[in-house]
Amino acid sequence: MTLSQKLNIYDTLLTNYSVGDCIPLSAIGTFLRSHNITPSAYGYEKLRELADSLPEVFSLHSVQPRAGVPLVWYATILSRPTIDETQEKEITAASSVAVSESVHCAEAEDSVSEHLPETMESVNIFFPNNVQTILSVYITGKNESHLTPEMLAQVKSDYRSAIENNTFFYDEAHNAYTFHLSAPSSEGIPLIASVCRSDRDTGSPWFIKFIGQDFSASDCRQAPAKPGEALRSFAYLGNMTEFLRELANHAQEELWNFKNNPDDYSILQQYVFYTFYRLQQQNKVCISDDGSFAAFNTGLQSRRLNEDIFAFFTPNEPGQKSPWQFCCFCSTDSRDTNERRCYKTMINAFKEPELATYFEKITDLLFDPACDVHLSSDHIFKDNCDRLPLDFLQKECNWNPQAKQLLLKIRDTTDPVKSEKLFLQLGNIITDDEDLFASMNERIQGALNRAVKRIRRNYKLAVPCFFPTRNVMSLMLPLSFTSTGEPSLVVVCERTLSGDYLGQTILTLPMAYIDARLLCRPGSEWLNTQQIIAAETPDILPLETV
8 A cells, every 4th residue: 555545544534533542443444434445445355454554544452351252453543654755756656647647538538528519408418317316316315306407407507517618527447528516415525427428229429327426526535514513504593592492492391401591502402403413414304306395303292292393494595505594393283374384385295204313223222231341541531631520630639739730720710711721731640640540540440330330220320322423322321429429420431342332431411411312301310400400510512522
């Protein structure tokens, strides 16, 4: 494998991970496959073989949880590989070859491109119905949808633009000419279409052979939009408080904040944003065939008869950033005339939009107390020190003068930016002091062992959660550092290939509630809004923060 290829893999990894992250190799494999990077593409049969060829990208180490259990492999992302003079020449030579091939393709293109028709009218280019359907599904994200006249007109316009600007690129292997479409897929990935010579009895000398997503586009190498941005990009919601208040009033009564503030819907906002993000991933946001409305299932139930609540959207004004604008929340038991009309319009066009789903097996929701839990201790103390209870930190760090001084500054500051910097310093002090690090890790591990013992007697204490950005189910275990057993911290555990669990990170109680609420209203005895309100709570972070 060339250094240029290795750097490409490295840069792809950095769109989702950071230098120093220790990640299960299986998770890296899943992420790379989502970016069309597979072992077979580089001549390897297995992921481990590919990983072994990338010592410049990450270091590998294995853990054997217990005797008789297969090794679990982890990879730590390294700093960007340095390039010496010889390697730089290698990359330059590879680029020169690519340019040479491009010129060769351009010369081959010149020999035939002049024969391409000026327009994409049916007498010139045949556009098969099945290929039109493929394009429509890409654009709308809805199966079995049909290409509208407006979509077809745009494709013809894109073709004409490619002719005028000479932006076709030639595929010599298939004797095809490919051009970009202006409409992206429903996932935001650019689309391309290919034109080939036709030997079919269609009356047209050319035909559209292929419609697909262009994963080579630079925009596709960037990190995907965050869940908090997906719904706002999809639709104009108006005043956010009013939008959330309308949904809260329609839904079953529930406390949507930790402050007893009737105008604070922070929990509901996180819930609806992440629900929409998941629905987009599953292609469950429904758009009518004629483009007159869109709708999705909020996952909440109505206050009157416990019916599903749907968000209904109409097309936005031309020229606006979002293609849709919020109209109303509706259900089959809606009293409002407009809501009933919208529900009827939706149900006449298609069945009720589906719920978001998060797990495949019921066992994903249950913690196996017979398995061990291994803590990612360095990440917990170094990167998430601010989530640890201050009383716990003060007691543990009391004999380290530097840590003790930092804690005094942290208690005195009201500036969140300054506080964040102080906690980062404290995390470095803890991990650099081997005795302090060992002592605190022992306290966390002891609390975790006690939690597992309690879960053996009450499986409901392990609360399931889901991270849409990583498509991973996890379990949250409550940790207590006092004799009362009241939890003050949560550890998030992810099942590994060995069957054991890896304690990936820690959360405060408000964060844990936000994560749990995505799946359902938490019914655990230790995770409820009333108990969290009774304690002083920090700002809530998004679900994807770990």
